[in-house]
Amino acid sequence: MSYSDLQQQPIAMFDMDGTLLDLAFDDFIWNHCLPERHAQTHQCSLEQSQQTLFQFYKQHKHTLSWYSSAYWTAKVGVDVLQLQHEHREKICARSGCFQLLKQLKAQGYRCWLLTNADRAGLQLKLENVELSSYFELMISSEELGHAKEEVAFWQKLQEMHPFDPAQAIFIDDTVAVLQGAEDFGITQLFSILQPSSAKPARTPTELPYPALDHLNDLLDYIENNIQVTDAKTA
Secondary structure, eight states, X not given: OOHHHHHHSOEEEEOSBTTTBOTHHHHHIIIIIHHHXXXXXXXXXHHHHHHHHHHHHHHHTTSTGGGOHHHHHHHHSSOHHHHHHHTGGGOOBOTTHHHHHHHHHHTTOEEEEXXXXXXXXXXXXXXXXXXXXXXSEEEEHHHHTSOXXXXXXXXXXXXXXXXXXXXXXXXXXXXXXXXXXXXXTOOEEEEESOSOTTSOOXXXXXXXXXXXXXXXXXXXXXXXXXXXXXXXXX
């Protein structure tokens, strides 16, 4: 297949945590395990630890530091990556993940994994859930120097791996990330109703983008879009 042919193939871009993987693992680590370990390490109450950490979280949300294990380890004095390793058996795929990826590949989609997880976090997840074989490209925002919330992430991605935004579908559970992708020029955007199995599902009216209840619902959107396009062409 020539480079020009490759450029014409549609691309399905996926977030990892909360989209393909159950966000319950990350919620458990950051909202339960880390405050407990932080309280033990610094000999303070759990309430004090939670207050300190959640204030830090609020300050750094949607920045590259927010997603960095090394940053948080230095910031709070707890080896955050080690903490994740200790509970890695809780890492799991969301329902329909593998079926969707198989069907997209069968339909000729190029699949890209675009995550804000740092490289160490991405590696940990890939060691515990077999995603690698489905993706021609797997990118951590740490590699690009910008979080996905920033248009600069998408500009850098396009420089390194040229693609046509009009040929791309992007699925992410975080609205701020989808807004960054939209500002860049991607129009086929989808969110997730229940990123974490440990929390209630959101309602579609809460989200400014079409939201998938089950990952396989994406195939219905794609099929309907193709039918509408064909009808207009005809």
